[in-house]
Amino acid sequence: MAFENNGLIAIAASLAVGLAGLATAWAQSNIGSAAVGATAEDDKNFGKGLVLTVIPETIVIFGLVVAILLMGNIN
Amino acid sequence: MLKPARMTRVLVAGHKDRMESVLSNLQDAGAVHLEQYRDPTGSTRPGTSLAGSDEVSEKLVQVRALIANLEVEGNAKEIASERSEEWLDQAREEILPALDDVQARAEEIHGVRNALATLEPFRNLESDLTEAQELNSVDVRIGLAKENPAQHLGGKVPHEVDFDPSTGATVLLHTEAARDAVAKALQLAGFQDVTLPARTKGTAKESITRLNRVLEEKLAAHATAVNKVDSLRTSWADQLASLEAKLAHDVELASAPHRLGMTAQTFQLEGWVPVAQLSAVQASIAKEHGESVLVESLGDAPMESLHAHHDDDHGHHAEPEDEAPTQLQNIKLARPFEFVLGLLGKPRYNEIDPSTLMLIFFPLFFGFMVGDVIVGLAIVGIGLFLRKNYLFGLGGNGVAKPIIYGGIISIFVGLFLFGEALGMHFALDAEALEHGEHSWESMIYGKEAVIAGEAGFPCEGLFHKTGCDDAAAHAIAGDNLAVHAEEATHEYGLFEPHHKVHLAIGAVPLGIYSKIADIQALLLISAIIGVVHLNIGFLFGIRNIAKMHGVKLAVQEKLSWIIIQLALAGVILANVMSLGTTVLYASLGLLVLGVGLLWAGVQHTLGAGFISILEIPGFFGNILSYTRLAAIGASKAGMALAFATIGFELIGGVLGWILYVLAFVGITILAVLASSLQSLRLQFVEFFSKFFEGGGRAYQPFGGKRV
Numbered sequence: 001m002a003f004e005n006n007g008l009i010a011i012a013a014s015l016a017v018g019l020a021g022l023a024t025a026w027a028q029s030n031i032g033s034a035a036v037g038a039t040a041e042d043d044k045n046f047g048k049g050l051v052l053t054v055i056p057e058t059i060v061i062f063g064l065v066v067a068i069l070l071m072g073n074i075n
Numbered sequence: 076m077l078k079p080a081r082m083t084r085v086l087v088a089g090h091k092d093r094m095e096s097v098l099s100n101l102q103d104a105g106a107v108h109l110e111q112y113r114d115p116t117g118s119t120r121p122g123t124s125l126a127g128s129d130e131v132s133e134k135l136v137q138v139r140a141l142i143a144n145l146e147v148e149g150n151a152k153e154i155a156s157e158r159s160e161e162w163l164d165q166a167r168e169e170i171l172p173a174l175d176d177v178q179a180r181a182e183e184i185h186g187v188r189n190a191l192a193t194l195e196p197f198r199n200l201e202s203d204l205t206e207a208q209e210l211n212s213v214d215v216r217i218g219l220a221k222e223n224p225a226q227h228l229g230g231k232v233p234h235e236v237d238f239d240p241s242t243g244a245t246v247l248l249h250t251e252a253a254r255d256a257v258a259k260a261l262q263l264a265g266f267q268d269v270t271l272p273a274r275t276k277g278t279a280k281e282s283i284t285r286l287n288r289v290l291e292e293k294l295a296a297h298a299t300a301v302n303k304v305d306s307l308r309t310s311w312a313d314q315l316a317s318l319e320a321k322l323a324h325d326v327e328l329a330s331a332p333h334r335l336g337m338t339a340q341t342f343q344l345e346g347w348v349p350v351a352q353l354s355a356v357q358a359s360i361a362k363e364h365g366e367s368v369l370v371e372s373l374g375d376a377p378m379e380s381l382h383a384h385h386d387d388d389h390g391h392h393a394e395p396e397d398e399a400p401t402q403l404q405n406i407k408l409a410r411p412f413e414f415v416l417g418l419l420g421k422p423r424y425n426e427i428d429p430s431t432l433m434l435i436f437f438p439l440f441f442g443f444m445v446g447d448v449i450v451g452l453a454i455v456g457i458g459l460f461l462r463k464n465y466l467f468g469l470g471g472n473g474v475a476k477p478i479i480y481g482g483i484i485s486i487f488v489g490l491f492l493f494g495e496a497l498g499m500h501f502a503l504d505a506e507a508l509e510h511g512e513h514s515w516e517s518m519i520y521g522k523e524a525v526i527a528g529e530a531g532f533p534c535e536g537l538f539h540k541t542g543c544d545d546a547a548a549h550a551i552a553g554d555n556l557a558v559h560a561e562e563a564t565h566e567y568g569l570f571e572p573h574h575k576v577h578l579a580i581g582a583v584p585l586g587i588y589s590k591i592a593d594i595q596a597l598l599l600i601s602a603i604i605g606v607v608h609l610n611i612g613f614l615f616g617i618r619n620i621a622k623m624h625g626v627k628l629a630v631q632e633k634l635s636w637i638i639i640q641l642a643l644a645g646v647i648l649a650n651v652m653s654l655g656t657t658v659l660y661a662s663l664g665l666l667v668l669g670v671g672l673l674w675a676g677v678q679h680t681l682g683a684g685f686i687s688i689l690e691i692p693g694f695f696g697n698i699l700s701y702t703r704l705a706a707i708g709a710s711k712a713g714m715a716l717a718f719a720t721i722g723f724e725l726i727g728g729v730l731g732w733i734l735y736v737l738a739f740v741g742i743t744i745l746a747v748l749a750s751s752l753q754s755l756r757l758q759f760v761e762f763f764s765k766f767f768e769g770g771g772r773a774y775q776p777f778g779g780k781r782v
Contacts, residue, residue, distance in 0.1 A: 048418060048419070050752070051418070051419075051752075051755065051756060051759055051760075054752045054753070054756055055756065055760060057703070057752075057753065057756070058696075058700050058703070061700075061702065061706045061707070062699065062702075064709070064710065065598060065699075065702050065706055068594045068595075068598075068706070069594075069595065069598075072594070
């Protein structure tokens with residue numbers, strides 16, 4: 001098996017985004033279900049619930065940034 | 076604009092006989108936010124409700140019940156109190172019977188339907204059901220069985236059975252003597268009695284036909300009753316709403332004395348009034364009572380708290396309940412952001428009101444993340460639609476207006492910064508086109524022709540293409556590998572755009588950066604925007620804390636951050652630009668000073684100073700968080716690139732275009748959701764955490780409109 005630079009970079013980029021996506025999904029799923037429960041109890045909680053659910057988005061965005069920076073090194 | 080309306084505490088006192096009329100005056104003025112009267116000396120008691128408050132409350136409950144039962148929502152108008160009496164009686168006379176009517180009809184229909192359901196299995200039997208029941212010497216069992224019970228009866232038992240195998244309906248006639256045998260046989264057959272409906276007559280089929288007729292009549296009657304209620308609903312909607320408003324007004328007045336302090340002969344009242352309306356309130360009371368009622372303005376310091384509080388070096392910190400209520404005053408454009416801010420919490424009285432800041436930054440961030448002319452237009456359209464309609468529970472002005480503003484800024488950013496419309500640049504250089512990207516120029520003039528330099532946007536004139544010479548050189552070079560190699564190894568500067576060819580109007584280039592190719596530059600720009608935004612937050616934080624907790628804490632908690640940033644910038648620049656060791660050591664010293672100040676500040680607030688060291692990486696996290704501005708734009712551009720390749724290369728033609736446009740419907744929805752939420756999140760989490768405290772009380776004036 002011959003390792004090519006470009007291939008390894010591509011794998012690294014995809015791992016960065018993929019694992020970060022898993023982490024974000026795990027975090028947001030718990031928060032999201034709690035937010036839906038809170039909204040079902042009282043509609044006023046929707047805004048806070050939505051904002052809190054979206055907060056872990058940072059994790060996957062950073063993964064995307066790493067992936068993009070890596071892809072810049074592909075010849 | 077940046078601060079809530081200035082309030083002043085007002086004290087009104089007078090003889091208790093004047094209390095009712097003073098309260099009425101204040102209610103009409105609609106400017107005083109009443110506070111519960113707090114008397115540390117203990118010589119006053121809270122007042123009791125005005126006379127007649129019970130009846131008014133009861134009427135209000137009746138009207139609200141009518142409104143709830145009718146499910147109306149009308150517009151309230153002013154009415155006089157005499158009308159309200161007769162209206163209430165009239166309403167109850169008309170509406171309640173109509174509602175009962177509908178209810179009764181519905182129940183009747185329900186009963187008839189039940190009867191039909193019970194009779195349905197017996198439809199195919201020919202026995203006359205009622206005849207059988209009238210016989211005296213013969214018993215009859217009617218019900219549903221799993222199999223024909225006659226099988227289990229011996230020949231000796233005289234019986235007559237009518238059995239429908241498809242439904243299991245059974246009518247079994249037998250003599251009294253055979254009762255036990257029949258019972259056993261029925262049990263073996265899995266029989267269950269069925270009580271026939273009261274109005275059964277004749278065979279099942281006849282009954283069913285008759286009941287169906289009855290059902291139609293009842294349905295018609297029900298429909299008339301429902302129509303009557305609907306017409307009542309339209310005619311009474313506004314009147315009921317006005318009635319409710321008037322009665323609520325009266326109840327508010329009647330229960331107001333609970334918040335006053337009464338002695339044997341006097342009443343005392345405390346509340347907050349906007350400074351702008353103070354003289355109007357004073358005038359309205361003076362007009363009726365002259366000098367007999369005292370109206371005194373006490374300034375806007377927080378009320379003395381009767382709660383136990385710990386004394387620390389700065390004296391007591393005011394609790395939010397003791398401060399003046401917050402009445403936001405902003406330009407009309409910023410109103411929707413007041414609503415959005417309300418989701419997080421109202422600003423406290425002494426805080427900066429960030430609604431105008433949100434008005435400035437939210438559309439900017441939104442536009443930067445979307446950055447596309449046609450998508451921006453679509454977003455403006457969506458916003459206009461959402462103003463009056465609701466989609467998935469979201470809608471109304473508070474949601475629609477920010478989206479509209481964001482859409483407008485997206486159009487400008489898409490036009491001037493990115494030069495993109497519907498995911499494609501206006502014009503691209505030849506090598507980008509060769510790599511598989513598309514541009515409007517290549518769509519209009521044909522990709523090959525543009526690469527070869529034979530066709531394309533004009534190079535001269537008002538609407539012209541920049542970089543024509545490079546394009547021509549590229550075309551001449553053709554397959555010259557040396558030229559391509561040189562282009563491939565070109566080192567791009569930090570902020571240098573990768574694409575050299577743009578469409579331009581006069582001297583203004585339409586489009587500088589490409590979201591995918593220039594991602595590194597855009598990430599840096601986002602980080603710089605982040606630093607600027609956060610420092611604006613710190614400046615406001617300094618102002619807020621100085622106002623609420625004192626200048627020393629402000630310097631320690633917020634100014635220290637700015638010092639730390641300057642120091643780090645100094646250290647980095649000293650190394651990069653070789654400014655010499657003096658600058659380096661000065662910066663290091665400044666860094667130590669900044670961290671020390673922050674330590675002291677955190678020590679004071681949280682009790683453990685070393686947390687300040689933990690907060691510094693958090694700050695860098697906040698800056699990096701702003702890279703989402705570029706990242707979200709890049710992700711949408713990536714999707715557009717994918718769909719362009721599928722649509723135009725793999726499928727092609729009109730079908731390809733249709734696919735591309737449909738894909739962009741999806742991308743637009745994602746763009747609206749992601750951009751608005753992330754934009755909001757950047758404001759709420761990163762920006763506000765630098766200065767916003769929240770927890771203020773809303774200004775709810777006595778007699779003012781209910782919000």
